[in-house]
Amino acid sequence: MAEPRPVLEMAGIVKEFPGVRALSDVDFRLFPGEIHALMGENGAGKSTLIKVLTGVYSLDGGTITLDGESVRFASPLQAQQAGISTVYQEVNLCPNLSVAENIFIGREPTRMGRIQWKRLRQEAARLVDRLGLDIDVTAPLSSYPLAVQQLVAIVRSLGIGDGDGDGEGAGGGPGTKVLILDEPTSSLDRDEVLQLFALMRRLKDEGVAILFVSHFLDQIYEVCDRMTVLRNGTLVSEHLVSDLDQVGLVQLMLGKAMGQLEELHEHQLHSTAGETLLKADGLGRTGSIAPFDLEIDKGEVIGLAGLLGSGRTELARLLFGADHPDSGTVTVDGKQVSLSAPNGAIGAGVAFCSENRKTEGLVPDLTVRENIILALQAARGWTRPVPAAQRDELVAKYIKALDIRPANPEARVGQLSGGNQQKVLLARWLITQPKLLILDEPTRGIDIGAKAEIQKLVVSLSEDGMSVLYIAAELEEVLRLSHTIGVLRDRRLVARITNGPEITTSKILETIASGEHQ
């Protein structure tokens, strides 16, 4: 591939938030007619970079050059007008309007203030045709599946880059120079992804530069030409996709060379009795995780490893009945559990601490005491309140045991720090004395000290016979705690590895990258 002048160059980009340097001295370039993957783990700075580029965030340092001209956008609208269009993960369109309207709303062709419907439909049909889509532009958007809606969003964004609003020159003409696709595939199935890729290749052939963000490694290798890897807000490197294999990429993203990872994990795992507690058979849900089998022993810690978006959380939610599975069964202690609502799993002794503490865990208006008692109370029903004395004793015990600060049961939980909120959530479930505790990213966003405490707690709980399903982004964490490691990749449980002295983070990395375990 010849290397002409890049259509977009970002140099020395710096973005600071109060107390955090989200991007420091990042360089990035994008050539016309290429599909470029932006890679990195959560918090690496991908979305910050995109937002700086599209004018959502202001720039704290560095330069952006578009087509040889230095630019700086104050708003997404300005970026759009300059030819940089963005399509986000969620389809930001109006499902109640027709496809044609969604493409044109806000810039409908009008004459004397009257919308020219015929012209609008023709233009829309032309745009859609040109991109090789076979859809009826007069049908409401909601009558099409999500994938098609995503494609329509792309058509719309291409049309906007056109600038003058007459629909001319869209479809990758002089209008849109750069198309940013921020995780467009996360809710699409395989066929739908192929549709999207076909469109991307077409646009690429027309000379559009595409910036593509996806958590699916296979997709990157399928469609992208070049990639830029970010880590902790800094540029790691830029590669041609053909020059870097998946293992190498994962190492770059996680920032560990294979050699460095060969370290011992000294902690001695206790042995388990080998009695099965929970058994999942063919449990799956379309669009979230492929059917899987899983067995968890009493007192066993199972760690889930995989990149963000690989299906870790989805697996846990299915086990708990938080999402309704399409297929499969879960049995706990030999008894089948109803998965139509979480109540079934809770009744069987399963507890789930969500990774989204604020939206799915805590009730921020209520006090620490009320939040802690909630699960136990829900199980008892409203007529049998936990007696005040017992309640206060339990709450005091767990506030002390988990060192929740402030140690004031009357404090509103919304005002606690992240680590303490996490401990409140843990306390809530520990009070119910569950048989299986599912912890989804319990250590995310909390300080080192609290992190270590929570890990110690997991060890001691499992030694006491409680099973734990532990999800964490950091492989060392998973490896240190788990008897068994389940590896997920592209929404599939690809391997179950029994932990032992010979298992290292690099072995797991290989599995994540290749999808196979030898």
Place this chain on the structure above:
Amino acid sequence: MTTTTQSPQAAPDSRTPSRAARLLADRRLPVAATALLFLVMYGVGLSRYQFYGFAEPQVFLNLFIDNGYLLVAAVGVTFVILSGGIDLSVGSMIGFTTMFTAWLVERQGLPLALVIPLALAVGAFGGFLMGYVIHNFEIQPFIVTLAGLFLFRGLCLVISKESISISDSGVSSMAQAQVSLGMGFLSIGAVVSLVVLALAFYVLHYTRFGRRVYAIGGNEQSALLMGLPQGGTKIAVYTVSGFCSALAGLLFTLYIQSGDPLHATGMELDAIAAVVIGGTLLTGGSGYVLGTLFGVLVLGLIKSLIQFEGTLSSWWTKIATGVLLCAFILIQRFMTTRKKA
């Protein structure tokens, strides 16, 4: 172990939905259903009261004459509901306009030509204020328009506790004017209401503002991200509703020729019911003013049928309205869940 063959069947025709599915998803279906309901009810009326003059074309035209003000109010409410909001102040605004007009004409002796624009301006301004508060302070439309309900009903009473009958010759001649249609006649109020309907249809379907109303009702967040000026639209929608309520108030004044602090109490419910029965989703984003017309006609026809029946009392109107409302809300519910699935 039932893990396979679940999803593939959806794949082949995912691009072009089947004809049946499209028909069910068609947003005009509820309007057609309401129109059909109207025709069926009208047919029932014809078969039962044929010999009591129900077949007279004038009976049909009277539906417009007797419900013109409701139609105008319901058109305003349609705008609000399409945008995903709600307006409870309609009835009070109508009552206030009747009082305000009667007071200005009778007690202050102002000429009608001045009073009419003044009343309309006050209504539009009231709506604007409510829209402004709703948008800028992010307070639920429900509670803001509730305050509007109190305020305008209170202002009615401030003007006068007693009803003011209008003896102005201009008003009565306007009220009695008939627009002949050959087979019958319409009142000026009915004609105005049909003009408002046509205008509303044009605005909603042929202007950018109208499409923004739909867009905001469909998905406010998306509308914002798509760069639509959503604040202005929201405020404008309540302004339109305030204006329509004031106009409905004027028509009501013409119809009843008096101002009364208790006029049109609870008419917001009739207007909302007409809009919902007309097939507009209460969650916003879907519906047609034409549906609202049929909704109003259905409500009007219920009243006429009950009158013709003679033995039925007026409260059956309310019960029938409630039952229809319930049926349509449940139908809407099933339609929207089907779409999501």
Place this chain on the structure above:
Amino acid sequence: MTTTSRWRALTHHQLFWPVAVLILLLLVNVPFTPDFFSVKMTDGHLYGSLVSIVLFGSPLILVAVGMTLVIATGGIDLSVGAVVAITGALTCSYISDQADQGALSGVLLAMGLGLLAAVVCGLWNGFLVARMGIQPIIATLIIMVAGRGVAQFITDGQIITINSEPYKLIGGGYWLTLPFSIFVVAVVVAVTVALTRRTALGLLVESVGGNAEASRLVGIRSSRIKIMVYVFCALCAGIAGLMISSNTSAADGNNAGLWIELDAILAVVIGGTSLLGGRFSIGGTVVGALVIQTLTTTIYTIGVPTQTNLVFKAAVVIVVCLLQSPKFRAKVFGAKFGARFGARGSARPAAAPADPAPPADAAPKMEVS
């Protein structure tokens, strides 16, 4: 230091503002009616402005208490006015059909019948909201519209007047020198407080209203809770309906309980319960209802024409809502502290780490330590 911190604790108490407004409103009356606070004993009954405020406010307190729980789950019930009318109509029409209107058993049966109708309305509302998933405003709109028609249907469009001594007691009678309805209200409020705070109902209601998804994941069966609160709300409205019809010894399907839903919502909001659901305060609601009733009385005593009552109410709704709106507070009060960037700053990342606690919050902490 201690006085200021005590003062701060007092002003931060959730009931402080409602009670302050109530006291202020009561005091406004004194210059106009010097003996406003005096209570006289006549014929073994207590009379006075305070007594009548509670007496006339009784139905509103009842409805508002029920409404509080519904609002706490994140819902709203517009149908309470219609339920008031239906209950009154059914009870009065049953009593009026009795040969002996004064017979206690007949009256009790009639009241039971009326309350049963209220419960049915509540079940219907709860069913639509919790099982069918219809927005509460819309679901309860149905009975709001149809209910008045049903009430008129029961009374045959007439105002049914009855002459029943036992029935008169609830809304117009006296007991132990006080209006009997005050005791009814006291019992209902006490039962509600006991029901919500002695059992876990209050906690679960606040949890469902505070974070519905978290509540689901913690295993709370929110649909049961919701149905229960709608039934309870309708029951409260039913008792209020009995009281209103008893007070006037008549059932008016058209006007009984007219607009009481709006007053009740207003009372709840004044009482400090957020319309978004979550934390609720029964005490606050009672104070809120008393504020509304006192407002009415005050307007009457200070000689402002009574018809301006509604305008004042509108003003109260607007002021209370504006004060509760974070955006309004930011715009009006935030501007004083030089937060001029507020409007422009919205373009800045919302996801940026939360600012360190504002200095205003730091002060009380220092005092505590």
